Amino acid sequence: MNERAAVSDMSPLGGCGTIEVLQERGQREVFCGLTGIVWLHRKIQDAFFLVIGSRTCAHLIQSAAGVMIFAEPRFATAIIDERDLAGLADLDAELDRIVHKLLDRRPDIRLLFLVGSCPSEVIKLDLSRAAARLSRNFAPRVRILNYSGSGIETTFTEGEDACLASLVPELPGQGRVATPSLLVVGALADVVEDQFMRIFAQLGIASVRFLPPRRATDLPAIGPQTRYLLAQPFLAETARRLEERGAQRLAAPFPLGAEGTTLWLRAAADAFSVDPRTFDRVTADGRARAGSAVARHRKGIAGTSIFFFPDSQLEIPLARFVARELGMRPLEIGTPYLHRRHLAQELEMLPGGATISEGQHVERQLDRCRSLRPDLVVCGLGLANPLEAEGLATKWSIELLFTPIQGYEQASDLAELFERPLVRRARLEV
Amino acid sequence: MHLTLWTYEGPPHVGAMRIATAMEGLHYVLHAPQGDTYADLLFTMIERRSKRPPVTYTTFQARDLGSDTAELFTTAVKEAYERFKPEALIVGASCTAELIQDDPGGLAKAINLPIPVIPLELPAYQRKENWGASETFYRLVRTLARPVETRAAGKPIRCNLLGPTALGFRHRDDVHEVTGLLAKLGVAINVVAPLGASPADLGRLGEADFNVVLYPEIANQAAQWLERTFGQPSVKTVPIGMGATRQFISEVARLAGVDPTPVLTSAAARLPWYSRSVDSTYLTGKRVFIFGDATHVMAAARVASKELGFAVVGLGTYSRELAREVREAAKAYGIEALITDDYLEVESLVNQLQPEIILGTQMERHIAKRLGIPCAVISAPIHVQDFPARYSPQMGFEGANVLFDTWVHPLMMGLEEHLLTMFRDDHEFHGEALPSHIGRAVRTPRTPEASADPPPVSLATETAVAWAAEAEKELKKIPFFVRGKARRSTERFAHDQGLSMITVDTLYDAKAHFGR
Numbered sequence: 001m002n003e004r005a006a007v008s009d010m011s012p013l014g015g016c017g018t019i020e021v022l023q024e025r026g027q028r029e030v031f032c033g034l035t036g037i038v039w040l041h042r043k044i045q046d047a048f049f050l051v052i053g054s055r056t057c058a059h060l061i062q063s064a065a066g067v068m069i070f071a072e073p074r075f076a077t078a079i080i081d082e083r084d085l086a087g088l089a090d091l092d093a094e095l096d097r098i099v100h101k102l103l104d105r106r107p108d109i110r111l112l113f114l115v116g117s118c119p120s121e122v123i124k125l126d127l128s129r130a131a132a133r134l135s136r137n138f139a140p141r142v143r144i145l146n147y148s149g150s151g152i153e154t155t156f157t158e159g160e161d162a163c164l165a166s167l168v169p170e171l172p173g174q175g176r177v178a179t180p181s182l183l184v185v186g187a188l189a190d191v192v193e194d195q196f197m198r199i200f201a202q203l204g205i206a207s208v209r210f211l212p213p214r215r216a217t218d219l220p221a222i223g224p225q226t227r228y229l230l231a232q233p234f235l236a237e238t239a240r241r242l243e244e245r246g247a248q249r250l251a252a253p254f255p256l257g258a259e260g261t262t263l264w265l266r267a268a269a270d271a272f273s274v275d276p277r278t279f280d281r282v283t284a285d286g287r288a289r290a291g292s293a294v295a296r297h298r299k300g301i302a303g304t305s306i307f308f309f310p311d312s313q314l315e316i317p318l319a320r321f322v323a324r325e326l327g328m329r330p331l332e333i334g335t336p337y338l339h340r341r342h343l344a345q346e347l348e349m350l351p352g353g354a355t356i357s358e359g360q361h362v363e364r365q366l367d368r369c370r371s372l373r374p375d376l377v378v379c380g381l382g383l384a385n386p387l388e389a390e391g392l393a394t395k396w397s398i399e400l401l402f403t404p405i406q407g408y409e410q411a412s413d414l415a416e417l418f419e420r421p422l423v424r425r426a427r428l429e430v
Numbered sequence: 431m432h433l434t435l436w437t438y439e440g441p442p443h444v445g446a447m448r449i450a451t452a453m454e455g456l457h458y459v460l461h462a463p464q465g466d467t468y469a470d471l472l473f474t475m476i477e478r479r480s481k482r483p484p485v486t487y488t489t490f491q492a493r494d495l496g497s498d499t500a501e502l503f504t505t506a507v508k509e510a511y512e513r514f515k516p517e518a519l520i521v522g523a524s525c526t527a528e529l530i531q532d533d534p535g536g537l538a539k540a541i542n543l544p545i546p547v548i549p550l551e552l553p554a555y556q557r558k559e560n561w562g563a564s565e566t567f568y569r570l571v572r573t574l575a576r577p578v579e580t581r582a583a584g585k586p587i588r589c590n591l592l593g594p595t596a597l598g599f600r601h602r603d604d605v606h607e608v609t610g611l612l613a614k615l616g617v618a619i620n621v622v623a624p625l626g627a628s629p630a631d632l633g634r635l636g637e638a639d640f641n642v643v644l645y646p647e648i649a650n651q652a653a654q655w656l657e658r659t660f661g662q663p664s665v666k667t668v669p670i671g672m673g674a675t676r677q678f679i680s681e682v683a684r685l686a687g688v689d690p691t692p693v694l695t696s697a698a699a700r701l702p703w704y705s706r707s708v709d710s711t712y713l714t715g716k717r718v719f720i721f722g723d724a725t726h727v728m729a730a731a732r733v734a735s736k737e738l739g740f741a742v743v744g745l746g747t748y749s750r751e752l753a754r755e756v757r758e759a760a761k762a763y764g765i766e767a768l769i770t771d772d773y774l775e776v777e778s779l780v781n782q783l784q785p786e787i788i789l790g791t792q793m794e795r796h797i798a799k800r801l802g803i804p805c806a807v808i809s810a811p812i813h814v815q816d817f818p819a820r821y822s823p824q825m826g827f828e829g830a831n832v833l834f835d836t837w838v839h840p841l842m843m844g845l846e847e848h849l850l851t852m853f854r855d856d857h858e859f860h861g862e863a864l865p866s867h868i869g870r871a872v873r874t875p876r877t878p879e880a881s882a883d884p885p886p887v888s889l890a891t892e893t894a895v896a897w898a899a900e901a902e903k904e905l906k907k908i909p910f911f912v913r914g915k916a917r918r919s920t921e922r923f924a925h926d927q928g929l930s931m932i933t934v935d936t937l938y939d940a941k942a943h944f945g946r
Contacts, residue, residue: 030467030489032463118525119525
């Protein structure tokens with residue numbers, strides 16, 4: 001994937017000589033790609049995610065979700081046991097049995113993902129073959145796909161990337177006479193999608209689809225006329241596969257904050273030859289609302305320093321937002337993986353002075369964090385309380401994924417997520 | 431391969447983490463891929479611990495496989511030793527590392543660290559969390575406990591408290607309560623372990639006169655070894671509830687050679703009087719379903735039945751290691767124990783039994799919520815609510831008071847129950863009315879998405895008995911908390927009688943037949 005040779009050295013960033021990247025290798029305090037199932041299973045309403053893994057995988061998903069099961073979840077784990085490993089049971093037959101049992105129980109399911117895990121990868125269980133075999137049995141009622149969410153290959157949000165990438169070959173073609181269409185790629189909250197949909201309609205961009213779709217039976221068509229906008233920064237493989245099918249990426253920063261949202265929408269507007277005056281008119285209200293709402297939060301936090309531990313790959317766009325719109329000072333911006341091309345615009349907008357680190361050696365990073373004593377630390381759930389106990393204010397990074405933060409109407413919510421820990425500290429007298 | 435939607439226990443290495451995190455001066459190097467660090471949040475978020483668990487993960491990736499995963503492990507051990515300077519180290523593999531067979535024990539030993547290095551073999555595809563905790567504690571005790579010279583005469587009697595861990599259900603408060611009880615008996619504590627103990631403390635275990643096993647799931651194996659090796663007897667009664675606490679006191683007193691009478695008579699427990707108080711009459715025969723770890727369910731059944739006057743209608747555990755004991759306990763209530771780690775089986779049994787209260791884990795709390803049945807949590811797995819800020823033990827006399835409060839409060843008060851029975855036609859008591867004390871989430875119309883889920887398992891499928899409209903109307907007059915049970919028993923009655931239609935008469939015939 002990345003920094004094989006470079007362990008803890010500084011290497012210049014491609015195309016941008018002013019920013020250095022600290023590459024780290026060691027213990028990572030980051031979830032694996034299976035965690036994406038927590039939001040993806042709610043996003044695609046007729047899809048089911050079957051992890052083929054160990055008890056650890058099952059325990060990870062239920063713990064990471066931090067919730068017990070209210071409605072019956074649309075995910076489960078086929079736990080590999082001793083008999084499977086000792087060769088006493090035929091793994092293919094076992095998997096078929098479980099998939100049959102599952103699909104009998106859930107006749108409403110139209111798309112089943114077989115999700116690979118660390119153990120299934122290590123024992124080289126061929127899930128693509130299993131998916132093809134099972135697809136033949138269940139077609140046309142259920143489509144069966146596979147991807148890997150294993151920790152040996154994917155970091156947290158890369159699970160969504162792998163999932164969406166597995167959907168790309170399934171998307172229908174557009175046909176030859178298609179006019180340009182827009183595809184927004186990356187899971188967004190339904191409310192955010194609806195807002196963007198309204199703005200695109202007002203801009204006169206008629207054909208707009210989202211990936212993933214809310215229903216698996218409603219896959220968007222794709223082809224050389226497709227222009228796609230990434231809504232999330234962690235979709236490297238999905239983007240590669242979309243381009244293999246002829247789709248063209250519209251380069252833009254990500255739709256976080258008033259500025260990011262405007263530039264993101266403008267990339268689409270420009271590609272679809274929307275008149276600049278129309279663009280200004282359509283986005284004026286949103287920009288104004290977002291601008292004034294964010295300004296209210298800015299008062300309390302401008303000038304404070306912030307340190308990002310690597311988590312979701314959203315760190316660079318978030319740092320850009322807090323620096324430019326909230327006036328915060330990023331000290332270190334950690335990211336599990338730095339996609340230089342997809343983040344090119346973001347990196348250009350980022351003010352200097354911050355260390356960008358890629359990968360993780362959590363102990364060394366904690367040392368740096370403690371010595372810098374930032375006003376706010378963005379980190380995972382395993383680190384937050386220990387850092388609070390050391391007197392550092394923290395923001396759980398996972399909340400930045402589980403909360404709608406994209407678009408004009410959410411800019412204020414996003415700002416508030418950074419402001420709240422500081423406000424709370426100021427308020428408490430215990 | 432088996433299908434799991436949700437699991438009561440984590441993998442065995444999480445059990446090892448519960449031991450390591452409970453202790454001081456111990457470090458755990460775990461050969462594991464990225465992602466396994468999720469387990470840290472169990473301790474920092476659920477238990478709100480202010481320190482990270484003392485665990486170093488090697489974080490190997492796909493590209494490391496087959497080349498240098500062993501080297502990664504060795505480096506991680508050296509770095510962990512340098513940085514944390516532990517008194518002792520445990521090393522092992524998570525599920526994935528078990529498959530690549532790097533031999534963490536051998537690799538760690540080859541480094542020749544100047545501290546004890548204890549290898550753990552925790553078969554992840556075979557065992558679960560509590561087993562992992564028990565095995566880890568046993569290995570630590572076996573390696574670290576030193577032989578003692580003859581105990582000095584005239585010193586106060588001392589015992590060890592064994593079993594409390596990190597992420598345990600009220601372990602912290604139980605230790606405090608039991609320590610107080612023992613002090614009243616004149617028995618001093620030698621070592622509490624693993625909670626708060628250092629490797630050096632484990633070295634002193636042999637200095638105690640006897641052991642108290644608070645949580646058999648965790649400490650039985652270690653206690654048995656201590657008994658064999660140092661001749662220390664174990665107190666096995668778990669002091670949850672009045673009867674068990676009294677029994678515990680007598681057992682300790684016998685081992686310590688002291689008179690238990692002053693402690694037994696001075697007890698300031700309110701449970702006995704509260705339970706005998708006339709307003710508690712309505713608790714008589716309340717049908718209770720109990721599920722959780724073996725220790726807590728066996729204790730809960732005894733308290734529910736003998737100290738609150740409930741009727742135990744269901745008893746089960748996910749602790750397969752203690753299945754025999756739980757089966758035995760269930761026989762005393764004339765029922766068969768449910769041994770499973772599949773919550774759907776638990777839910778289906780609850781549905782069949784229609785208990786009036788459920789004592790269980792957080793999962794049973796959710797089952798209860800869905801079915802509109804009162805519930806109290808008595809066992810792990812737990813969440814942040816089960817680490818209350820207040821003192822809230824389960825053990826000892828104060829623990830018995832806590833049990834009375836937490837199990838009785840979810841139930842409807844006696845007079846309220848009578849009013850509901852007398853004025854069934856009150857418009858607020860109508861068929862679909864919500865029980866005011868359970869909350870609004872219950873019985874709201876199902877969302878389209880929820881209705882896509884499979885219907886709950888129902889007994890109705892086995893009985894093709896129809897309800898006459900009048901009978902259905904009469905059924906609605908029965909208070910909601912017994913309505914489900916009345917429906918099912920009437921259907922069973924009709925089925926047994928070979929009736930195809932339930933009339934108002936059938937309903938009352940069934941009532942007379944089952945005679946509640």
